[in-house]
Amino acid sequence: MDHKESRLDRAKSQYALYKERPLDISMARGIPSEEQLKLSESLISDIKIDKWLSEDDLDIRNYGGLYGIEEARELFGTLLNTTAEETLIGGNSSLQLMFSVLSHHMFTKENPWSASKDMPVKFICPSPGYDRHWSMLEYLGIKMIPVELTGSGPNMEVVEKLVSQDPSIKGMFVVPKYNNPTGESVSNEVVDRLAGMHTAADDFLILWDNAYVVHHLTNEKVEIKDIFSASKAFGHPDRVIQFVSTSKMTLPGAGVSAMGASTHNINEMAKYFGKQLISFDKINQKRHVKFLKDESTIAAHMEKHRDILEPKFTWIDAILSAYFGGENNSFVEWTTPKGGYFVHLTTRANCARKIVELMSAIGITLTPANAAYPYGSNPLDNSIRLAPSFVSLDQLEIAMEALCVCIDLVTLENYENL
Amino acid sequence: MDHKESRLDRAKSQYALYKERPLDISMARGIPSEEQLKLSESLISDIKIDKWLSEDDLDIRNYGGLYGIEEARELFGTLLNTTAEETLIGGNSSLQLMFSVLSHHMFTKENPWSASKDMPVKFICPSPGYDRHWSMLEYLGIKMIPVELTGSGPNMEVVEKLVSQDPSIKGMFVVPKYNNPTGESVSNEVVDRLAGMHTAADDFLILWDNAYVVHHLTNEKVEIKDIFSASKAFGHPDRVIQFVSTSKMTLPGAGVSAMGASTHNINEMAKYFGKQLISFDKINQKRHVKFLKDESTIAAHMEKHRDILEPKFTWIDAILSAYFGGENNSFVEWTTPKGGYFVHLTTRANCARKIVELMSAIGITLTPANAAYPYGSNPLDNSIRLAPSFVSLDQLEIAMEALCVCIDLVTLENYENL
Structure with a gap:
């Protein structure tokens, strides 16, 4: 033998x-463990809301405040490198914000992708990546083009070649930090190339899902280059829409999500959300601001x-x-x-x-x-x-x-x- | 003079x-007044959640429970004349549920309305009605056909004639009780005719926005006939999707919405929502169940x-x-x-x-x-x-x-x- x-x-x-x-x-x-959930129980059990007015004078119990309350927009802006005006606070799911962005661009915006002459609509999918991104794209009828990850983000030679030639490629997903599942983070060079690359589609979108923005596992707390200001510097202020959520910071079922982008993009999505709600849950936003407070508390x-x-x-x-x-x-x-x-x-x-x-x-x-x-x-x-x-x-x-x-x-x- | x-x-x-x-x-x-908001402050300030498991054993702090927690589905089922299985609990906006139903049927379901040969897609709009319904339809590219209200619901002669002849008319909105803005409620006869009428479109939908289901102003508490069972009796179980919300029961900014329909429709919409979130906010659902308890407490x-x-x-x-x-x-x-x-x-x-x-x-x-x-x-x-x-x-x-x-x-x- x-x-x-x-x-x-x-x-x-x-x-x-x-x-x-x-x-x-x-x-x-x-899924966070019971032990992790306990870290945020006081969000529900102990946080007392003693005044009902937000910093921008919205009664958080009532209708209104489609963009979110000022203090939440400021706090989440620190995670997104955005000003309050460039920040919109959503419900308990950043996936829902992403789905909404895609659905809006696909079907309801002026000159929607689905009415484009360049069909089918395609997306670059750095792989292996997050399965829920892929199932969302498939559901919305967007064809996926996998591009391999390199250990510091997607293979940019391939990405640049694809997007510069094919106007039906309308965007891409990126999980920039601690990618699901490979754990890799994008390098500064990749950030710059994504921000600056020529795209055949002039409404090309990067959905920057920064799901693990503060979710470090070692003392080397990886920080990635700010793609939003890089895009602005390259003359593409509307290219990048960033997402974060507290699902894995506080409670997955009862968290808060946020979106950071140019005011043009934020206003455009606010118009979309304004057709379906008067505001997201402002009391939960307030709870989170009181619990998470600032960058160092987070x-x-x-x-x-x-x-x-x-x-x-x-x-x-x-x-x-x-x-x-x-x-x-x-x-x-x-x-x-x-x-x-x-x-x-x-x-x-x-x-x-x-x-x-x-x-x-x-x-x-x-x-x-x-x-x-x-x-x-x-x-x-x-x-x-x-x-x-x-x-x-x-x-x-x-x-x-x-x-x-x-x-x-x-x-x-x-x-x-x- | x-x-x-x-x-x-x-x-x-x-x-x-x-x-x-x-x-x-x-x-x-x-918009509810300050005095009205105070009626539900204890929802936020006093309701203590002492166990984290729902009746169907979901940890309400965590991911999961796309349809809502069992006890919420049961409670809202009493407002919708639906079983728990026929009830889905949403976020803080029933408008968002309606928008989602329309967007799904228009763009993402199998054989979506937008790909139908009968174009443009049209909706019957009992008028005067709720302006946010109309702006939603317009936004989604659905053409509106006003039909006059009679004091006991839409003019059914006109409705029946239109929907029986034109397959591009895919549905209608109805605010059945205390209509916004006319205050009228639909008669039993109107309920039966809506439930039973022949429609040229075989996927005709009635969006039954029961926004004022328990919002009485007099001792004559109007009760309307249950359209859901009427539709089932007429062999149209999938025709009606009902909506309610607590926006004007508890707190508009932090309420809970619900949808009642056939399990076919509920499962179809759960699939849609499942592409964008793992669950709506189950803790807020639990809070509402503890606060609103049952029909008599409501x-x-x-x-x-x-x-x-x-x-x-x-x-x-x-x-x-x-x-x-x-x-x-x-x-x-x-x-x-x-x-x-x-x-x-x-x-x-x-x-x-x-x-x-x-x-x-x-x-x-x-x-x-x-x-x-x-x-x-x-x-x-x-x-x-x-x-x-x-x-x-x-x-x-x-x-x-x-x-x-x-x-x-x-x-x-x-x-x-x-």
């Missing part, structure tokens, strides 16, 4: 053991999240290193993100789907393999996203041991010559 | 007095609103009666609604716009004349909406006296033979 056979045999017998003891663990989505609050999250990421790296470090490193590569919510595994080709299946069969749910690619389509079948935030450290250890067994099993069965 | 001249002269000199003392009163929108709460609102409506009627009752009744007709938020004035033809202008010139803002008609277009120019909820009784008295003067002035100047 050679080394490979014995390792495969061991993996098989280990996996057989898991089959006998069904688990119920989900690492599918970036930073201190996010440190508490880090304290809870960091050990999970450390543990993932430790277990993967123990199994696949050194000589066996060809089985899988993994990210060690400095922030965000995910670890991304690059398996050997044609292994990811099978690994996720084997995990599912023993009661451990991962995000569907390759879901981070547009249409879930990744010819290499080598992409797995791990979302460790919700599980306990104990569950994480069990899940990771099982994952390593499944990686062994599938890789050794698929690659006889290893 | 005959009677008419002296009355016109008196009106002119009264109006001249107002010009010297500029006012600042708005009766433009149906009814008792709405009595308090009535106590504040009713004197304003009584006062409007009293002043208009004093000026224009009896022999001078040909100047203006007005409604005496049993619920809702508005009084509607029907002036003599070609007077409404001028009256609103004169009011505006002395600092009293009314809704733009004829705004209750699609495109703001009313060839008779005879429609004025009064929204007395926000102003104090003192302000209301001043505004109404001034309004009577303006009605006198414009009517006597326009109609020399009166």
